[in-house]
Amino acid sequence: xxxxxxxxxxxxxxxxxxxxxxxxxxxxxxxxxxxxxxxxxxxxxxxxxxxxxxxxxxxxxxxxxxxxxxxxxxxxxxxxxxxxxxxxxxxxxxxxxxxxxxxxxxxxxxxxxxxxxxxxxxxxxxxxxxxxxxxxxxxxxxxxxxxxxxxxxxxxxxxxxxxxxxxxxxxxxxxxxxxxxxxxxxxxxxxxxxxxxxxxxxxxxxxxxxxxxxxxxxxxxxxxxxxxxxxxxxxxxxxxxxxxxxxxxxxxxxx
Amino acid sequence: xxxxxxxxxxxxxxxxxxxxxxxxxxxxxxxxxxxxxxxxxxxxxxxxxxxxxxxxxxxxxxxxxxxxxxxxxxxxxxxxxxxxxxxxxxxxxxxxxxxxxxxxxxxxxxxxxxxxxxxxxxxxxxxxxxxxxxxxxxxxxxxxxxxxxxxxxxxxxxxxxxxxxxxxxxxxxxxxxxxxxxxxxxxxxxxxxxxxxxxxxxxxxxxxxxxxxxxxxxxxxxxxxxxxxxxxxxxxxxxxxxx
Numbered sequence: 001x002x003x004x005x006x007x008x009x010x011x012x013x014x015x016x017x018x019x020x021x022x023x024x025x026x027x028x029x030x031x032x033x034x035x036x037x038x039x040x041x042x043x044x045x046x047x048x049x050x051x052x053x054x055x056x057x058x059x060x061x062x063x064x065x066x067x068x069x070x071x072x073x074x075x076x077x078x079x080x081x082x083x084x085x086x087x088x089x090x091x092x093x094x095x096x097x098x099x100x101x102x103x104x105x106x107x108x109x110x111x112x113x114x115x116x117x118x119x120x121x122x123x124x125x126x127x128x129x130x131x132x133x134x135x136x137x138x139x140x141x142x143x144x145x146x147x148x149x150x151x152x153x154x155x156x157x158x159x160x161x162x163x164x165x166x167x168x169x170x171x172x173x174x175x176x177x178x179x180x181x182x183x184x185x186x187x188x189x190x191x192x193x194x195x196x197x198x199x200x201x202x203x204x205x206x207x208x209x210x211x212x213x214x215x216x217x218x219x220x221x222x223x224x225x226x227x228x229x230x231x232x233x234x235x236x237x238x239x240x241x242x243x244x245x246x247x248x249x250x251x252x253x254x255x
Numbered sequence: 256x257x258x259x260x261x262x263x264x265x266x267x268x269x270x271x272x273x274x275x276x277x278x279x280x281x282x283x284x285x286x287x288x289x290x291x292x293x294x295x296x297x298x299x300x301x302x303x304x305x306x307x308x309x310x311x312x313x314x315x316x317x318x319x320x321x322x323x324x325x326x327x328x329x330x331x332x333x334x335x336x337x338x339x340x341x342x343x344x345x346x347x348x349x350x351x352x353x354x355x356x357x358x359x360x361x362x363x364x365x366x367x368x369x370x371x372x373x374x375x376x377x378x379x380x381x382x383x384x385x386x387x388x389x390x391x392x393x394x395x396x397x398x399x400x401x402x403x404x405x406x407x408x409x410x411x412x413x414x415x416x417x418x419x420x421x422x423x424x425x426x427x428x429x430x431x432x433x434x435x436x437x438x439x440x441x442x443x444x445x446x447x448x449x450x451x452x453x454x455x456x457x458x459x460x461x462x463x464x465x466x467x468x469x470x471x472x473x474x475x476x477x478x479x480x481x482x483x484x485x486x487x488x489x490x491x492x493x494x495x496x497x498x
Contacts, residue, residue: 126354128353128354128358152352155396199348199349202344202346202349203349203352205307205312205349206344206349206350206352207352207362208312208337209310209312209337209342210337210362210363210366210410210411210414211334211337211338211363211366211367211414212362212366213334213366217365217366217371218371219357219358219361219365219371219374219375220371221371
């Protein structure tokens with residue numbers, strides 16, 4: 001079952017208005033994403049790590065998430081130093097490229113920084129709250145519907161698939177490297193699609209019957225408080241600070 | 256508009272699914288006002304299709320639907336109808352889509368223009384009436400089958416309908432939940448149309464019975480609806496009767 005474990009909690013991060021958190025996360029991750037300076041990436045990573053700690057996530061779950069993202073960066077650490085070229089150093093029997101290591105480091109810092117920022121700011125709200133927050137921020141309704149309904153539909157698709165998989169299992173299906181297995185899986189996927197589509201149609205009917213006219217009205221309308229504004233200002237200030245750091249480092253290294 | 260026009264009237268409704276030769280519904284005529292009606296009929300005889308046509312989810316090939324004597328044509332007309340008639344789906348999973356029970360029950364009132372505060376009050380009251388107090392923050396997809404059915408009923412009752420359409424409401428319910436549903440339907444005293452194969456259930460909730468036969472909705476006046484008790488081995492264990 002899909003869960004939102006990080007959205008449950010009572011830290012100041014959880015209590016903030018989703019709108020404010022969306023804006024803050026956009027600002028910080030944007031600066032981190034476009035920057036090519038090691039200083040910005042490093043300081044950004046530290047700042048977002050502090051934010052993450054303040055949001056008090058469950059350590060076990062947190063490490064699992066961080067691990068998943070870093071499988072990708074691990075591949076970069078394996079491939080980039082060996083393929084990037086340029087100045088090299090001697091390490092055991094390998095000659096890794098210095099620029100390659102630098103680039104892998106930069107990407108790792110940036111991706112982890114953005115990850116920390118999203119877990120601290122975005123994952124501490126429920127998907128439904130984020131969807132409504134997006135609408136209130138003026139994001140096109142279609143986009144926030146896409147988020148809300150794909151989130152809802154994920155459960156349904158997962159359930160349909162599990163049901164079919166169980167049915168196959170109970171009738172003695174053991175996956176092997178055979179045509180029968182591939183055919184069975186293609187039937188399973190096809191059926192999952194068809195059934196999910198049908199179900200989505202019925203859900204839509206249920207919504208229309210209850211007066212849905214293309215506008216979702218949230219039950220819990222969160223009003224931004226003064227604390228929310230201070231929070232937003234602090235986050236925007238941090239982003240600005242990070243952005244300024246990139247000018248410092250550029251002027252230092254540029255000839 | 257005439258004042259003594261029936262709440263719901265169907266005139267010469269015909270429908271056939273695309274690609275099928277024989278029509279599923281053929282010139283269905285039906286009128287109901289303040290009655291509690293049961294509809295029986297074999298699987299695939301068009302009972303659910305008829306409900307979907309009434310609610311405007313499917314468009315009939317031919318015929319008219321009238322609400323209080325007014326013919327329904329546009330989407331706006333059907334929007335009005337959907338405020339008046341509450342339709343309980345066969346599968347409650349299709350009906351519940353919000354994360355929490357309270358949000359789901361409040362969805363209808365919010366769409367009909369209630370403020371969030373009003374919608375919250377209506378929803379809490381509706382849940383309380385159905386004996387679902389304390390369910391407000393429960394996650395909808397983790398409820399049991401019986402709980403889902405009752406919550407789905409709450410999502411409809413919170414819109415204060417004038418009439419209910421229930422599609423096989425007693426399916427897959429344990430005896431306790433089934434009895435609870437019967438009690439709720441009796442207490443509501445709302446007119447309703449119930450599709451069911453469960454004759455005992457219909458006997459406890461309906462005053463008139465119709466059957467779906469050859470695409471027609473026919474009254475079975477000759478059958479007197481009644482409930483009875485009888486004895487047989489293992490009768491004290493939960494069991495089902497052939498219907």
